[in-house]
Amino acid sequence: MTASVDVAAVIKQSFPQLVERPSGDHPAFSAPASDILTVLSFLRNSQGYDLLTDLTAIDNGEDTTPRFTVVYHVFSTTGHTYLRLAADCRDDRKPSIASVTSLWPGADWHEREVFDMFGITFDGHPDMRRILMWEGYPYHPLRKEFPLAGIETPLPDIEVSEETGTKVLPAPMAGGPFVTSSGEINMAKAEPRAKDESWNEKKEKPL
Amino acid sequence: MVSTNTEFAYNTKIEGDVVVTRADAVINWIRSNSVWPMPMGLACCAIELMATAASRFDIARFGAEVFRFSPRQADCMIVAGTVTYKMAPHLRRIYDQMAAPKWVIAMGACASSGGMYRSYATLQGVDRIVPVDVYVSGCPPRPEALLDALIKLQTKMRDERSAKRLMSA
Numbered sequence A: 001m002t003a004s005v006d007v008a009a010v011i012k013q014s015f016p017q018l019v020e021r022p023s024g025d026h027p028a029f030s031a032p033a034s035d036i037l038t039v040l041s042f043l044r045n046s047q048g049y050d051l052l053t054d055l056t057a058i059d060n061g062e063d064t065t066p067r068f069t070v071v072y073h074v075f076s077t078t079g080h081t082y083l084r085l086a087a088d089c090r091d092d093r094k095p096s097i098a099s100v101t102s103l104w105p106g107a108d109w110h111e112r113e114v115f116d117m118f119g120i121t122f123d124g125h126p127d128m129r130r131i132l133m134w135e136g137y138p139y140h141p142l143r144k145e146f147p148l149a150g151i152e153t154p155l156p157d158i159e160v161s162e163e164t165g166t167k168v169l170p171a172p173m174a175g176g177p178f179v180t181s182s183g184e185i186n187m188a189k190a191e192p193r194a195k196d197e198s199w200n201e202k203k204e205k206p207l
Numbered sequence B: 001m002v003s004t005n006t007e008f009a010y011n012t013k014i015e016g017d018v019v020v021t022r023a024d025a026v027i028n029w030i031r032s033n034s035v036w037p038m039p040m041g042l043a044c045c046a047i048e049l050m051a052t053a054a055s056r057f058d059i060a061r062f063g064a065e066v067f068r069f070s071p072r073q074a075d076c077m078i079v080a081g082t083v084t085y086k087m088a089p090h091l092r093r094i095y096d097q098m099a100a101p102k103w104v105i106a107m108g109a110c111a112s113s114g115g116m117y118r119s120y121a122t123l124q125g126v127d128r129i130v131p132v133d134v135y136v137s138g139c140p141p142r143p144e145a146l147l148d149a150l151i152k153l154q155t156k157m158r159d160e161r162s163a164k165r166l167m168s169a
């Protein structure tokens, strides 16, 4: 199978329910969550998009509906073209979507990472566990309401936690996150600095 | 300086097979010159740790070339890299398995303070779970800096009251 020259037209014709997304590079479509497996298997089996290069998710914000969007990047190794698909998850509180591990076994760890970071469950996934954070960690760190510094939780190992009296604590941000002014020639000025310079380790945070 | 004494080294005929010294001095001399490191290479700093062990910087000059990947055979844990909260308990367990006396070097910004990772996933300094003897600044520290830390650790070891501790143990 070779990737068709004008895949956008083919998709529009075969799946009228798909909506074109604004895109700066490759063709991109929004698909209903219920159709995502059908569309992706059509792309893989008859349009030559045989490689899943990325699978990730977007949190659109706590008060937005639909809140979670899963994004698929597929590549055709014969046509050398990319295509992006996005699908909104069904539920905002308990988001879920169909797993594509049946099409690409490589999606396994991508989906586990999305589950770990966003809490989106993939129906039909063979092994829906966390992959980066430890088993039993109570949060999903890439959700918008989760602070970068973290939230106090026990260490993954209770014995070590008791022995050392250490917990998972929010990291001291000291006015961070720290950003560099890229393109700055003067290295002293280009040093990473906290966004909020009104307080730091020496000066108390104004209340 | 002109001297008639040509005996610069230990001579059994003169000393009569006896060397007089303090127990602390002997024990510390042995310990400090045969530090067997436990490489806890967790991130980029481990590359510099390897460089320190390799021929150019040659940590063997200080008697610490025997990198042991078994904690039971090691004296000094060199924490080289970013310690995540997921890894932290394992690090502590490895430390617990090392036989006393044992020492810890926190190599680099990450191991010393969490470094640039001010985030939910990173332990903000390995001294929260193990006692650290020497901190090395840098991201990553150059091998010379790690050698300097080793020399500092050796200096520290030589001041220890080892004999007393052995007797009371």
Ligand code: SF4
Binding pocket: B043, B044, B045, B046, B080, B081, B082, B107, B108, B109, B110, B111, B115, B138, B139, B140, B141
């Ligand atoms: S201190 Fe720098 S070089 Fe060392 S582990 Fe951290 S980021 Fe890597």
